[in-house]
Amino acid sequence: MKTRKLGNLEVSAIGLGCMGMSHGFGPAADRKEMIALIRRAVELGVTMFDTAECYGPYLNEELVGEALAPFRGEVKIATKFGIQVVDGKQVQDSRPEVIRQSVEGSLKRLKVEAIDLYYQHRGDPDVPAEEVAGAVKELVDAGKVLHWGLSEPGIGSIRRAHAVLPLSAVESEYSMWWRKPETELLPVLEELGIGLVPFSPLGKGFLTGTIKADATFGKDDFRSIVPRFAPEMLAANQKLVALLDELATAKGCTPAQLALAWLLAQKPWIVPIPGTRKLARLEENLASAELELSTGELSRINAALEEVEVVGDRYPEALEKRTGI
DSSP: OOEEEETTEEEESSOEEOGGGTSSBSSOOOHHHHHHHHHHHHHTTOOEEEOOTTTTTTHHHHHHHHHHGGGTTTOEEEEEESEEEETTEEEEOOOHHHHHHHHHHHHHHHTOSSBSEEEESSOOTTSOHHHHHHHHHHHHHTTSBSOEEEESOOHHHHHHHHHHSOOSEEEEEOBTTBOGGGTTHHHHHHHHTOEEEEESTTTTTGGGTOOOTTOOOOTTBGGGGOGGGSHHHHHHTHHHHHHHHHHHHHHTSOHHHHHHHHHHHHOTTBOOOOBOSOHHHHHHHHHGGGOOOOHHHHHHHHHHHHTSOOOSOSSOHHHHTTSOO
């Protein structure tokens, strides 16, 4: 597996998003099977694994910690603080005392002495970015955190936080069907030398071509409340799936591989973290790290994408309001 750098943190060119193994996309998968899947990812060269305190909550960190226990020193684990689950609801809370409490829980569940990459999961409107950065700096000085980042932050927060404690990475949704980061985020990250970790690089499964217009989702599947996955939106966005299938056929790869290769080609400091519960999908996704797209191919793909209008919001309004803080 090729490697890339997020700031000065070197990781595999493609990581593994572990959230869906136990949270967000229906009932949790079989624990033993997911441990085997994560360990197979290590065998295939993955060194970047992404989880969070609130996934479960706690279940996903425990899963990742157990799965990666035999590989300490060989892999990097990213986890997140700043979203607490109170009475079954997620609440943004990045007060320094809460951060200090969160890191101790994550260290224990992940079975590590230091967290490789520690993200603020979402901004807290009541806690300035400088104060959050200062709290994490204390953890860095104490040897409990090695690198840090922000997830879906506002541009102002990136600059203010980075001035206090340099960021290694920003995590943001970014894919062929969510390209908003290209307008402001990517230029700022390039200016400051911060890496980008795109989550949902396959559009929560949509860009694989396996989600048809008549797809339905259970109440325990996050996509059931996402406007873009409503029946009429799924039908309208099949044009993008058809285009991706056509482009992938021409390249001799799968739609998912083309979508990931396209992301990797945007910048050398981009490390997508597709998630999966299936070994075959894992192997398919990781193969895209070897898929090279020429300048001409990228131009043709981008020109084709410009002709397809993506419809539907990516989040319900209440969740969108949590981003960009």
